[in-house]
Amino acid sequence: MHDIKLEHSLSPSFPTIKWITEAISNIIVFAVLGVLFWVNDYFGWPTWVFWILIGLVALSILGVIWSIAEPVLLYRSWSYQFDDEYLQLSYGILKKEWVTVPMTKIQSVSTSQGPIMKRYNTRSIKVETMGSSHVIPALEQQIALQLREVLAEYAKLKEVDE
Amino acid sequence: MRYHPLTMVFKIYHLVKNSLLFALILFVFQRNSEFWLYEYGRYAFVFMFVWRLVYIVIAWIFERYEWEGRTFHLHKGIFVKHTSTIPFSKIQNVTRKTGIIHKIFGHTSLTFETAMDGEDDAIHFEVLTKKHANYLLDLVKPGETTIPDEVHKEAKPLDESVDEYADKQEKDRTIHFTPMRKDLWKASFTSLSFLAILPFIGGAYDYFEPFLPETDQVEGLFQRLLANAWLFLGIIVLAVIVAVVFGMVRTFIRYGKYEISSDATYIYIDRGVLDESYFSIEKRKVQGLEINQTWIRRIFGLAEVKLISTANPNMENGAVNVNSLYPFLPIEKAYQLIEDLLPVYQLDVELARLPRKSLWIKLLRPSWLWILATIGLFYFKPDFLQIDQAWWILSLGLLCIIVLNRILDYLHTRYAVTSDQVQWWHGGITSRMFITKRKNVIEMSYSQTRLQKHFQVASVSTINRSVPAHIEIINDIPLTYARVIQDWYLKRQEDIRIDKEAN
Known part of the structure; x- marks a missing residue:
């Protein structure tokens, strides 16, 4: 199933965006841990607190390593395609998913953009159906807006029997 | 038109029922307490109670419903007016419940459920006459019946075509399942209903605790009981019998009178001995089917058939799940039933x-x-x-x-x-x-x-x-x-x- 690739892929700047966001959150995590170490030292908390903190540091370091590898892997794993009947998404690193959503079952489409995504001129698209919601994490602004229009147009169609 | 006047009585009954426990705590058990929470709680309680009472009456005066063509219009609210519009075609299923209160007055209640989200997703008629209920039921049924395109402000006598249509529907109904005594016996044991007495006793104990003698005395009594082996054994046997009988009665009340029937387009479930309920769903609105077999049901060869639909599964009081056809069907019977009710599904x-x-x-x-x-x-x-x-x-x-x-x-x-x-x-x-x-x-x-x-x-x-x-x-x-x-x-x-x- 790993060989299956759908028509479109994410914006090439997705890994960079992901790296920056992950780096920021990692810095925050380490800052918090640093403060905790200081507080621990200052108030002389029991020894087991120190060991828990060491454990958290170890986990965070693993997290950092993962956050370096993850964006590229995720970027490679992601692909999507759509026609007038279905929106198909395929993604996942350890667990590969392939989702098929009929256009007629799409309830709403929205795009959003954070400050980092804005810097790279990308947007994410969120598609909501009656039973679930899916996010395409980063598309070039123009493509995202186009896709939103297309999805919204197809989603207008409704099946008889609803 | 206005909701039935007895709706007020029904709502007041529920209000009294729901506030009874608070009233007991505030005015009986803790009547001598000067703790500020109880002190002010009493005033707050009286105020809230009177407010709710007044609200029920005023709401009855202001709230109305009407239908125009094939659409319901509901007008709600006293200060903030709110009108919701629900087309008949959005109604997914119908539940009709006749509780003890309804029986006393010879009335019934009706709920039309839709697949819409939000608070306006269902139309409740808490109390209405049986005749009017039947009229509404026929009204929302899709069919050749054309309701005149005028606003119905008052209840109209039954349309002749509607009447005929209803008769035809009634005749076409075939009954697919009613439980036998044997089924009920099995049901009672496989549902472990005799265990249901435990929370009941627990609840009763909590409720009556203030009236019971001191714990020490109870423990002393218990010690004496343990000393006499025969008496102890007797009490255990008695307890088991009480539990089994309790379980049986509970099962018979819940599942005793049960009837699954259908016509060309609808599935009907009528059930209940004390609280009667009626549930109907259009066949094409059934999204899928599920058969459930717990290990204990498998031993007895029983299964539960569930309809997957947009019906709200948790109706009040956690009563029988509306989506469940019957929880204790013999497995071959379950297959048979699906084939009869929904022939589009091929199980072979x-x-x-x-x-x-x-x-x-x-x-x-x-x-x-x-x-x-x-x-x-x-x-x-x-x-x-x-x-x-x-x-x-x-x-x-x-x-x-x-x-x-x-x-x-x-x-x-x-x-x-x-x-x-x-x-x-x-x-x-x-x-x-x-x-x-x-x-x-x-x-x-x-x-x-x-x-x-x-x-x-x-x-x-x-x-x-x-x-x-x-x-x-x-x-x-x-x-x-x-x-x-x-x-x-x-x-x-x-x-x-x-x-x-x-x-």
């Missing part, structure tokens, strides 16, 4: 079994539950029945249950995809069958973990409309078959029609 399809490699992958998959439980047990080493080594025995026991569950899951899993329907059995200790039509599957996905990739198997999941969305997953089927299901789903367009007018 030959189902494929999992290949042997699926068993290995099921057994190889790490069980996080077991790992966490074992770590916990190892760390805390709980004392259990005074056995020193209890922790690893418990851990081993859990492992055995998990392995057994997985082997059973392997044995139970069977699946088939035919032209327009998908059907599968799965589950270990509790096994479940799921069947649905392609057009009713609103989303489909398949997934593969690294381990599954190694074994060339995959998991398939489907989503059906329900509240909340009904998600079904079948694990570890061969990858080739998962692809077949995916391709099958991509041809979904064959089964559906696009509503051109909705554009």
Whole structure:
């Protein structure tokens, strides 16, 4: 199933965006841990607190390593395609998913953009159906807006029997 | 038009019922307490109670409902006016309940449920006359009946065409199932209903605790009881008999009078001895079917058939689940019933079994539950029945249950995809069958973990409309078959029609 690739892929700047966001959150995590170490030292908390903190540091370091590898892997794993009947998404690193959503079952489409995504001129698209919601994490602004229009147009169609 | 005046009585009854406990606490048990919470609570309670009472009356005066063409208009609210519009075509199912209060006045209640989200998703008529209920029921039924396009401000005498239509409907109904005494006996034991007395006793004890003698006295009594072996045995036997009888009575009241019937377009369920209820759903609004078999039901050869629909499963008081056809059907009868009620579903399809490699992958998959439980047990080493080594025995026991569950899951899993329907059995200790039509599957996905990739198997999941969305997953089927299901789903367009007018 790993060989299956759908028509479109994410914006090439997705890994960079992901790296920056992950780096920021990692810095925050380490800052918090640093403060905790200081507080621990200052108030002389029991020894087991120190060991828990060491454990958290170890986990965070693993997290950092993962956050370096993850964006590229995720970027490679992601692909999507759509026609007038279905929106198909395929993604996942350890667990590969392939989702098929009929256009007629799409309830709403929205795009959003954070400050980092804005810097790279990308947007994410969120598609909501009656039973679930899916996010395409980063598309070039123009493509995202186009896709939103297309999805919204197809989603207008409704099946008889609803 | 206004809701029936007895609606007020009904609402007041519920108000009194719901505030009874507070009233007892505030004015009886704690009547001498000067604690500020009770002190002011009494005033607050009286104020709230009177306010609710006044509100019920005013709301009755202001709130109205009417219908125009094939659409309900409901006007709600006193200060903030709120009108909601519900077309008949959005009504998914109808529930009619006749509680004891209703019986006393010879009335009934009616709920039309829709698949819409939000607070306006259902139309409740708390009290109405039986005649009017029947009239409304016929009104919302889709059919050739054309209701004149004028606003009905007052109840009109029954339209002749409606009347005829109703008669025809009545005649066409065939009864598919009513429980026999034998079924009820089985039901009573398989549902372990005799255990239901425990919370009942607990509740009663809590309620009457203030009136009971001191705990010391009770304990003294208990000691004396233990001393006399025969008396003790007698009491246990008596307790068991009481529990079984209680369970039987409970089962008979819940499932005693039960009737599943259908006509060309609708399924009807009538049930209840004390609280009568009536449920109807249009056949084409059934999204799928489910058969459930817990291990105890499997021993007795019974099964529960559930309809997957957008009906709200938790109606008040946690009473019988409206989606459940009947929880204790003999398995052949269950199949028969599905074939009779919904002939579009074909149950005689030959189902494929999992290949042997699926068993290995099921057994190889790490069980996080077991790992966490074992770590916990190892760390805390709980004392259990005074056995020193209890922790690893418990851990081993859990492992055995998990392995057994997985082997059973392997044995139970069977699946088939035919032209327009998908059907599968799965589950270990509790096994479940799921069947649905392609057009009713609103989303489909398949997934593969690294381990599954190694074994060339995959998991398939489907989503059906329900509240909340009904998600079904079948694990570890061969990858080739998962692809077949995916391709099958991509041809979904064959089964559906696009509503051109909705554009």
